Amino acid sequence: MAIHTEPIGSIPRPAALLQTMQSFAAGMTTREALDSACDDVVRDTLQRFEETGSPVVTDGEQCKSSFATYPLDGIDHLAPDGVIIPFSDGHTRQLPRLTQGPFHYGHKSGEFVRRARQFTSLPLKQAVISASALSLLYPEKGLSGYPRESFLEDLVREAEADIRSAFDAGADIVQIDFTEGRLSLKLDPSGGLLRQFVALNNRVLEHFTPEERRKIGVHVCQGSDRDATHSADVDYTALLPDLFEMKVGRFYLQMASEPDRRPLLRLISQLAGRQHKIFIGVIDPISPIVEKPQQVRDRVIEAAFFLPPEWQLGTTDDCGFSPFADDVSTAREIAFAKIAARVKGTALAAEQLGV
Numbered sequence: 001m002a003i004h005t006e007p008i009g010s011i012p013r014p015a016a017l018l019q020t021m022q023s024f025a026a027g028m029t030t031r032e033a034l035d036s037a038c039d040d041v042v043r044d045t046l047q048r049f050e051e052t053g054s055p056v057v058t059d060g061e062q063c064k065s066s067f068a069t070y071p072l073d074g075i076d077h078l079a080p081d082g083v084i085i086p087f088s089d090g091h092t093r094q095l096p097r098l099t100q101g102p103f104h105y106g107h108k109s110g111e112f113v114r115r116a117r118q119f120t121s122l123p124l125k126q127a128v129i130s131a132s133a134l135s136l137l138y139p140e141k142g143l144s145g146y147p148r149e150s151f152l153e154d155l156v157r158e159a160e161a162d163i164r165s166a167f168d169a170g171a172d173i174v175q176i177d178f179t180e181g182r183l184s185l186k187l188d189p190s191g192g193l194l195r196q197f198v199a200l201n202n203r204v205l206e207h208f209t210p211e212e213r214r215k216i217g218v219h220v221c222q223g224s225d226r227d228a229t230h231s232a233d234v235d236y237t238a239l240l241p242d243l244f245e246m247k248v249g250r251f252y253l254q255m256a257s258e259p260d261r262r263p264l265l266r267l268i269s270q271l272a273g274r275q276h277k278i279f280i281g282v283i284d285p286i287s288p289i290v291e292k293p294q295q296v297r298d299r300v301i302e303a304a305f306f307l308p309p310e311w312q313l314g315t316t317d318d319c320g321f322s323p324f325a326d327d328v329s330t331a332r333e334i335a336f337a338k339i340a341a342r343v344k345g346t347a348l349a350a351e352q353l354g355v
Helices: 015-025 031-051 110-117 131-137 148-168 180-187 192-205 236-243 261-271 293-304 332-353
Strands: 084-086 092-094 125-129 173-177 216-220 250-253 277-283 313-317
Touching: 015 031, 031 110, 031 332, 110 148, 125 148, 131 148, 131 180, 131 192, 148 173, 148 192, 173 250, 180 192, 180 236, 192 236, 216 236, 236 261, 261 293, 277 293, 277 332, 293 313, 293 332, 313 332
Parallel strands: 125 173, 173 216, 216 250, 250 277, 277 313
Antiparallel strands: 084 092
């Protein structure tokens, strides 16, 4: 297949795994039992990915509490009353708040890659949370004896180590989840917060060589949790110019759920450099309807009018299917059916375009 296609990350977890995770958190299940359950589900996830024909696979974030909070599991100096993220249906998610320093990760993504690498020989992708998202842990009033800049230095060091741990464990591609990018424009329409976020993430990326950054990408979307979004009402065109200042080689851009894609695709074609691979979302994880391969094909051909399919255009899903472990709004079978449609539809487009 000449047009590359990749998943974003999360896949809905089976009910039995969620029960085991909850039981472990309550101290009623051993670590050995949890590890065994995770092995079984990751093996099944990778097998299902391979059955879709996906040329790149992921563990589906099966054993993460969420795409954003996995580094915090096991850390003691956190309070539950951090930043609140509201979603369009009225529900919220709340980040914890750091109560003391120094800051460090409780878990790094390499451990998830090592588990997955046992069960597949295909190229493996690993999603990591952005430094900018974790910067929201630091309280607005500050911390005695631990100034914000000291926290950011620790955060940058840990975020770099997180990415390196994934590569060292066998990941072929690392994707930085930056869903707070579009949300930041809701919090600060001037774009100042967005530019701060981009600058912080670039502090991490500057520790990697240009060749390493070709294998690192950034994902943005309007949020996806319980079939709701957090920033769909924010103008996407306000995000893109600053987003393309990120020092990555790959961009994974939510697009299938956008009502008017062509102006966005035109802007992306103007912002993208020759060194960039652009993965356009052709699957809407929030919609319960499984896209037909022909529908995916048409979306790819639409994007190919603006982005050269021979070397720059790729396809992906708009977002993960279950970024938070307890989100069961999408069935596991539906997620894999949508992935299969993306893979087949991308192949149909490549055939029609002759690439």
